Amino acid sequence: MIWHLIAALFAGLGAAGIGLILRLASGKRLPRWIIPACGGLGMLAYQIHNEYSWFEQKKTQLPASAEVVAMEKGQMFWRPWTFAFPMTTAFTIVDRDSMAVSREEQDRLIEFILYRFEKEYVDQVSHQAYLMNCATREMLPLEGESRTPATEQMRRVDAASPLYEAVCENA
Incomplete structure (x- = not known):
């Protein structure tokens, strides 16, 4: 369970980094809230992927x-x-x-x-x-x-x- 929490945290940080790169690439025309929004979406995407891949992961074990x-x-x-x-x-x-x-x-x-x-x-x-x-x-x-x-x-x-x-x- 702790590994999923760590993985979700790093997925959020990676997605927030993508949001930061997008903001900088747009010449800071994108709003500042895009960075935490991307971070939240990254954590949510990881969690959804983890939930839907549970059955296949268990089956391989x-x-x-x-x-x-x-x-x-x-x-x-x-x-x-x-x-x-x-x-x-x-x-x-x-x-x-x-x-x-x-x-x-x-x-x-x-x-x-x-x-x-x-x-x-x-x-x-x-x-x-x-x-x-x-x-x-x-x-x-x-x-x-x-x-x-x-x-x-x-x-x-x-x-x-x-x-x-x-x-x-x-x-």
């Missing part, structure tokens, strides 16, 4: 076996540009290397972990183990260290969903 299965885009009133261009605020991945495949009669059961990344003041990462029956497309969470199935939370997954494709078709 993931292992090659990780596959993004869901993304959430959001809008915030204190970031009015997100109403025109919503930014990615959270995404979910499944790590293919952590999958455990087992067979029970005719059904193929796959145990996997879903990781959820959320963009907040400090990035949040949460994970949950799941068990999916690929034949019936039923998925249920596994709770605790013993990985006890929570059958009351069972849900069906659509066959065309990226989660089903990542878990059952690529496993």
Whole structure:
């Protein structure tokens, strides 16, 4: 977080320097307020770039076996540009290397972990183990260290969903 603050400060100083050069190049015909205005716009531009590149930056930090299965885009009133261009605020991945495949009669059961990344003041990462029956497309969470199935939370997954494709078709 401190590095983003320092980077924003230097982006503002650089943009203010550009404003100063423009003022001097115009023979001081541009108003003096152009310098701090350019500085503020430079810091704002850095912040917008940082927010919109968060998802791609996080994706490059993931292992090659990780596959993004869901993304959430959001809008915030204190970031009015997100109403025109919503930014990615959270995404979910499944790590293919952590999958455990087992067979029970005719059904193929796959145990996997879903990781959820959320963009907040400090990035949040949460994970949950799941068990999916690929034949019936039923998925249920596994709770605790013993990985006890929570059958009351069972849900069906659509066959065309990226989660089903990542878990059952690529496993």
